[in-house]
Amino acid sequence: MSTSEYDSLRPPEPPRRKRRPGGPGRRRRPGRHAGGDGSREMLMVPEAEFTSYYGKPVVKPPPWEKEVAAYLFLGGVAGGSGLLGAGGQLTGRPTLARNARLSALAAVSLGGAALVKDLGRPDRFYNMLRTFKVTSPMSVGSWILTAFSGGAGIAAVSELDRLTGSRAPLGPLRTVLRVAEGPAGLGAAVFAGPLAAYTAVLLADTAVPTWNHTHRDLPFVFVSSASLASAGLAMVTTPVAETGPAQRMAALGVVGDVVATRLMERRMDPVAAEPLHHGRPGAMLRWSERLAVLGGVGAVLGGRSRAMAAASGAALMAASALTRFGVFEAGIASAKDPRYTIEPQRRRLEARRAAGITDDSITTGPTAG
Template sequence: MVEDVEFTSYYGRPIVKAPPWGDEIGTYLFLGGLAGGSSLLGFGAQLTDRPGLRIASRMTAIAATGIGGAALVADLGRPERFLNMMRVVKVSSPMSLGTWILSGFGVGSGVTFAIELDRITGEKLLPLGPLRKVLHAMETPAAVESAFFATPLAAYTAVLLGATAVPTWNAAGRNGLPYVFVSSASMAAGGAAMALAPVAETGPARLLALAGTAGEAYAMSAMRKRMHPAEIDPLDDGEPGHKLHRAEKLLIAGAVGAAAVEVGARVFAKKLGGGWKTRAVLRGLSVVSGAALAAASAYTRFGVLEAGIESTKDPRHVVEPQRARLEERRARGITDDSITTGR
């Protein structure tokens, strides 16, 4: 009998070097998605005349952009490194494109934030003078520009992770991680709006959140089915696994709560006359459900980030999938395109 194979590497060092990314990058992954989804909600609220939802979404978008950008710069170590990446546009580099996506998004979000701040303060805080009309005239173009970059902002980080040699990230990126991240962003943005905006105006936010929960659950399941077991293990084990399991539980709880608020807002509020008790119950449930959905999105991002880092520590996560892909190519008769696929 042959003993079980024990995967090792030279001098006991990992085959793939783990990226030096910590909580700053996890924070940026989450807040980037939140900002993108909130911008889309804010634009929709503007078009449908929902001022409460519009203000909450735009404030969330600019806050998430600012904090997320600060976390990204903190990870880079020196602020000028971010500016250096803007010297060129490299289409083949997700990091280069991501820098321009974040910058373009930030401009539109900043303009809409300034407009909302000017409105909230009664046009007294910002000393704009004759430029006030110019600023407010830019509202729709700025909202369109921000919405244009919103989806790429939510998705490009998944492409960036998938472009690395980190086993779990690379496999996830090939098999649907961008869909997971876009769905997660929708869930986070819808949840944040549910918690911050009036219940009467958050119908679109609830629908976006429910669509995001369904999309994340399906995309995550489909992604796992297409990955090798050794690439999936880091998503299930240790602290990354705990985070992703918490995300699943919060996702379910938040979705149930959002559905209950939607039914309550459409049916029970009308039947009961919309009394203060009914409004208070719906408001409380909306806040709790929205917070649960946003937390689920955060756990998903941090879980995926940490799972990738863990996958670099065990050579098995690198070797087993490679051997499986090699055998699959040989089974299809591909044996003459390189030395490694020949017998």
């Protein structure tokens, strides 16, 4: 028997069964004395268990903490607020435009801080701006975030200067701010949608099972969720006389959020979708839908009630946050369990073989000859 220095690393072998007395020629009939009725064959191998080598996950969970989930939420708030700010600017609603611009700046600043905290050092974010790689959601997203922040920052600083009575010693820079304020606000609105959606593409581009299976629909879910968050924040901070666009945005966002989420879950592999329904992520997403519907009804029927508008807005913001955190935690949970990787792969393999595809590297079947 040969030995090797790696023998100590091999998993232990199960103990062998002892042969019953009665001679080597004696055999038991299949099915007898094994819980069967003798008419069925015994299983030659035990049922497969969804374990991996040495009990390790098949897919390595991403090393992302709660800061990334917060960034997902704050990015949606910033993107939607940038769009509402441009709407207030174009429709003559100065209070809505001001509050939305300030909200966009606050959200993108806090989101950037959360992202840098997760990266560990600020220079890691700067290094992502050294190149532009269209095939990398992280690279494209970094440039989207930078472009949006520039426009939103100029518009918000001008609003802050006006809000403080132009007391800051800006000198000639104040004139530049006033001239650039409008174009900067509209420029931020151009990047608002991509900012709200790119984080969904970033998640779906990973090998994490649940996230990867949402690649067709998660961007629509995140954009709708961003509409809820930003419209809700505007309803909380702005008088009802100017919240008409925010209320309509909230109503559309609720419909989009519910429909997109249901469609996403229906088109996913049923096993990969399980983390969205079970445990803490499942509870978050169920409450997200309830609060979204409740907030949407309040936005439509609240009329001119300031208290109703504020309560509905808070419900919409909570619904959006629960959506982002729920999807984030569901993906992390799916990466830790080998079942969510193995079962969908087997189902896809069987589907390809059933379709007659047996000559590629996936099915590893016989080559065409």
